[in-house]
Amino acid sequence: MHLYIAYKNYSSWSLRPWLALKMAGIPFEETLLTFAHDDSLKKFSEVHQLPAQVPVLMVGDWVIWDSLAILEYLAETYPEKHLWPEDPQLRALARSAAAEMHSGFSALRSHFPMNCRTEKSVAANEAVLLDLQRLAQIWQRFEQAEKPEGVFLAGQFSNVDAMFAPVMWRVRNYGLTVSPAFDRWAQAMYELPAMQEWLASAREEAWHMPAYER
Ligand SMILES: N[C@@H](CCC(=O)N[C@@H](CS)C(=O)NCC(=O)O)C(=O)O
Structure with missing residues (x-):
């Protein structure tokens, strides 16, 4: 593979x-x-x-x-590997959120390109604020769902966390605000050895893309 x-x-x-x-x-x-x-x-x-x-x-x-x-x-x-939650309702919720990430959040994605190396405070415009509010709503829905123990959106790590992983870098690295529940998730994601491995590789890359730098 x-x-x-x-x-x-x-x-x-x-x-x-x-x-x-x-x-x-x-x-x-x-x-x-x-x-x-x-x-x-x-x-x-x-x-x-x-x-x-x-x-x-x-x-x-x-x-x-x-x-x-x-x-x-x-x-x-x-x-x-349980990359989707076992419970059908939780799985449907995870798939809905993953699909929304795949097709939506265009303001956040275009105004705050993922850049793992950067760390700077950048103010969000109105359209981005709406995307951030929508993230907070999604996180609240997962908080209220019946789910197994765990720090990830559906309890244990699943594909929905993978789909939102770049959002962690965007919110963290540009000093954006979503919600306390999002922050707890983001910290857990940041601390994953796999995310740290990705970050270490990103830091080693010499390529520079002005279009992705804010
Ligand atoms: N819908 C595609 C989007 C993939 C995509 O946009 N990939 C970017 C990299 S993050 C790309 O390959 N861009 C090539 C280019 O801009 O020339 C997916 O979810 O896989």
Whole structure:
């Protein structure tokens, strides 16, 4: 199993399946393709007839593209890893939130690009404040749900935490405010050895992308 990703410092979509694989302890190889510093992603996408985007998971000679599709594949292929919650209601809640992350939060995503290395205080505009309020609502809904013990959204770590992982970097690194429940989750996510491993790699990268710097 081979995961293709982009810059660890900047590529929020790459982080999601990478973190799920690490947290589940599923062995995989990884290759970093860049899209602003050479044509490795372009060439890869041409060979495999894909959009020039990562993440992409290769399993043998077949291919799964798109972060959420990869997370679904992992959950199906490794049911013993419980990458979605077992309880159907909690699973539906986790999937709803993951899908909302996948298709929404455009203000937060565009105004506060993930940048693991940066740490600065940046004020949120009206549209971003609405996204932050929506995050607080989601966190409250998980707080009120019946779920197993644990610090993650659905108790134990699951795909919904992977989907929101880049939001932790955005909120933390730009000094944004969501809610105390979000802060508890964010601290637990930050302390994960896998997240620290990602951060260490991001810090080692020499690539610099002005469009992702605030
Ligand atoms: N919907 C896709 C989005 C993937 C995506 O936008 N990936 C970015 C990296 S974070 C990318 O490959 N960008 C290439 C480019 O901008 O040229 C997914 O969820 O996997």
